[in-house]
Amino acid sequence: MGIDGLRRQHDDSVRTLGEDHPRTLAACGELAHAYYRERSYVEAFGLQERLLAGVVRLVGADDHVTVSTLANLASIWFAGWLADDRPEQAVPLYELAVAERRRVSGADDPGTLSARNDLATAYLTSGRAERAAAAFEHTLTDCLRVLGEGHELTGTVRANLDSLKALPASRERDDSALAREIAAAFTEVLGLRPTVDGGRVSVEIPAIGETLSLPVCDVKRVTRSHTPMGDAALEFVMIDGDDVRPLIVLADDVVFAPEDPVRVLQSPIPVVISDAPRLISHAETVAAAERFATAAGESGADLDTVSARGLLVRCEIAGALRFGLRSLKAVAWWQRGWEACADDWSLPPFPKDPVWDHLVRCGSGLTLESAVAAPDAQDREAERQLVAALTVAEFRSLEPRLLVGRLDEEFVEIWKSLVPITPAMFTELLLDRLTGAQAEIVLYPDGAGSVDLVLRDGGENRAVLQLRFDFRTKDITMDEVRIAADARGSGLFQRLQFNTERLAGALGLDAIRILATGAGSLAFAKAGFPRDRELYEKVNKPATGQGSGRA
Structure with a gap:
């Protein structure tokens, strides 16, 4: 049947059965394939995409029919871009088709292996010969294991790989x-x-x-x-x-x-x-x-x-x-x-x-x-109310994790006037994931303060962090960080950095300064990350x- 006849058959099915009826979808697929054979890729793609949408609605995304339909869509998409001399534009859809095949049908399914061969071909046509060679090699290995030497697909993949003989025999690495x-x-x-x-x-x-x-x-x-x-x-x-x-x-x-x-x-x-x-x-x-x-x-x-x-x-x-x-x-x-x-x-x-x-x-x-989380304006207001109601007892309850150099009513009033968070939140932010850590805080009426943090394990110091902060200049300064030799490279330093950054943000401070290195003002928990240069x-x-x- 020619395209005109297939078009009438498809339109009749849509009118009498609806777009998502299996017979309508089958007619849509036949018409798409007919346009594909005639190299009318725009029409073929539109019909195949409509077919895919109907299949997803009918059987869901996790069905073998769906991934097969997606693979056919990728083939049409590739043919269209190839005709336009831009095959690289089609590679992402081929990659998705292979991934979905693998997810739904399994890595060893013949359809998955065939889709992998198509993807490798797309890599080659797009000028990515090294990537194509790797894809063909791995696909051939799996075809031999799953299908055997005599299978047609194995022969096709081998022929495709042989066509790359002009490349160096061995690639740069294993x-x-x-x-x-x-x-x-x-x-x-x-x-x-x-x-x-x-x-x-x-x-x-x-x-x-x-x-x-x-x-x-x-x-x-x-x-x-x-x-x-x-x-x-x-x-x-x-x-x-x-x-x-x-x-x-x-x-x-x-x-x-x-x-x-x-x-x-x-x-x-x-x-x-x-x-x-x-x-x-x-x-x-x-x-x-x-x-x-x-x-x-x-x-x-x-x-x-x-x-x-x-x-x-x-x-x-x-x-x-x-x-x-x-x-x-x-x-x-x-x-x-x-x-x-x-x-x-x-x-x-x-x-x-x-x-x-x-x-x-x-x-x-x-x-x-x-x-x-919903906007936190109410949470901030609740936190301010808790700060306004602070007494010495709240600080005592946090000992020995948080110690105060001179805990009295005057200190509590200084805290209320300077610090926008409760001592419980202060402790939680500074000591998060630091088992065995203890911090001692000092506040001054002029808006300055300091914290000495010590992390102990079995009576021995594992880390020491000394911080100074100033609410007038809105900055926090790291005076010293010391990490025990056997704890370096464990992520402890990064944890201390990250906790300091979170605390600074909660306190409303705008800058973190590292005097020891002259690094200046930065969000230094991210300094040096990623580690790979x-x-x-x-x-x-x-x-x-x-x-x-x-x-």
């Missing part, structure tokens, strides 16, 4: 050795259970309900590290063309860089979000998406501010997608915000993005429950570009 190193680090440092297959290391992070998936050939190196909070972490230097991208993995979260707005927006003029974070965690991204949805739905909201916030969150989610995180909750929150403000969007438009569109479909059925320079280099939006 991916299998690096894969074992990465897997061991996930287990030993973070207590996670990674899997290694097809040249990639995947690991589920239950705390955020996501699975991280890393192509080993994209990993330049991995370093065992600590976050500014003192938690164990793995720092990955990820290859991004001729550049690198940071990826920091914790036991309960993933930290990454937001995507460049230039790659997200469809605009001839580069756009820079001037106050965008250099690093953000997945959990923070979900919370930011919810805040965007809330702000977009408020009457009288500043549209420029809302648009800038929406762009920033979209860039953050795009950064997460690079590493296999589906981020459906963040996508769903963002989509809710977009639907509220799309008509008043004040920034350049987003280009057609079938990866994003599919994730929106997958997240459309989620029940979104607020996880962002190449990542540090990447994360902390000045932003460039024209134009700006402020989130």
Whole structure:
């Protein structure tokens, strides 16, 4: 049957059975394939995308039919961009198709292996021969193991790999050795259970309900590290063309860089979000998406501010997608915000993005429950009332964790006049996760004060921190930090830094000064992080570009 006949058959099914009836969807698929054969890729893609949307509504995102339909959509998308001599534009959708195949059907499913061969071909056509060679090698290994030498797909993959013989016979490193190193680090440092297959290391992070998936050939190196909070972490230097991208993995979260707005927006003029974070965690991204949805739905909201916030969150989610995180909750929150403000969007438009569109479909059925704390004005007022009611007894109850050099009614009155938080919160912020720590505080009527913190273990000092703060100049100064030799590199220093930064913020102080190093005023819990020098320079280099939006 020709295209005209298939079109009539499809239209009749829509009219009599409805768009989501299985027979209508089948007719839609046949018509899409007919247009594909005729190289009418725009028409084929539109029909195939409509088919995919109907399949998701009918059977859900986690069905074998859905991932097969997505793979066919990726093939059409690739053919269209190839005809336009820009095949690299189609690679992200192929990568999503492989990831979804792997997630739903398993790594050894023949459909997954076939999709991996298609992705490797897309890499090759896009000029990424080294990446293609790695993908073909791993796919061939798995085809031989699962399907055997005589299978047609095995022969196809082998032929594709043989076509790359012009490349050097051996690549620069042994991916299998690096894969074992990465897997061991996930287990030993973070207590996670990674899997290694097809040249990639995947690991589920239950705390955020996501699975991280890393192509080993994209990993330049991995370093065992600590976050500014003192938690164990793995720092990955990820290859991004001729550049690198940071990826920091914790036991309960993933930290990454937001995507460049230039790659997200469809605009001839580069756009820079001037106050965008250099690093953000997945959990923070979900919370930011919810805040965007809330702000977009408020009457009288500043549209420029809302648009800038929406762009920033979209860039953050795009950064997460690079590493296999589906981020459906963040996508769903963002989509809710977009639907509220799309008509008043004040920034350049987003280009057609079938990866994003599919994730929106997958997240459309989620029940979104607020996880962002309500505005804390009432909490601050409650804290002020508690401070106003302080007595000597509240300070006594915190001993021996918090000691006062001279505890009397005069000290309590000085505290009330200077310190905006209760002594309980002061102690909680300063000594968080510092088992065995004790702090002694002194306050002066002129607005100055000091804290000596000692961390002991078995009667021996493990760390000493001396701080001075001044409410008149709104700064806090680190006079001295000493860490026992056997505790260095344990994350203790970062924990002391982070606690000091949080305390300074709660006290309303604007600057942290480190006199011993002459580093000047900075949020020094982040100084020297990431520890990998190449990542540090990447994360902390000045932003460039024209134009700006402020989130």
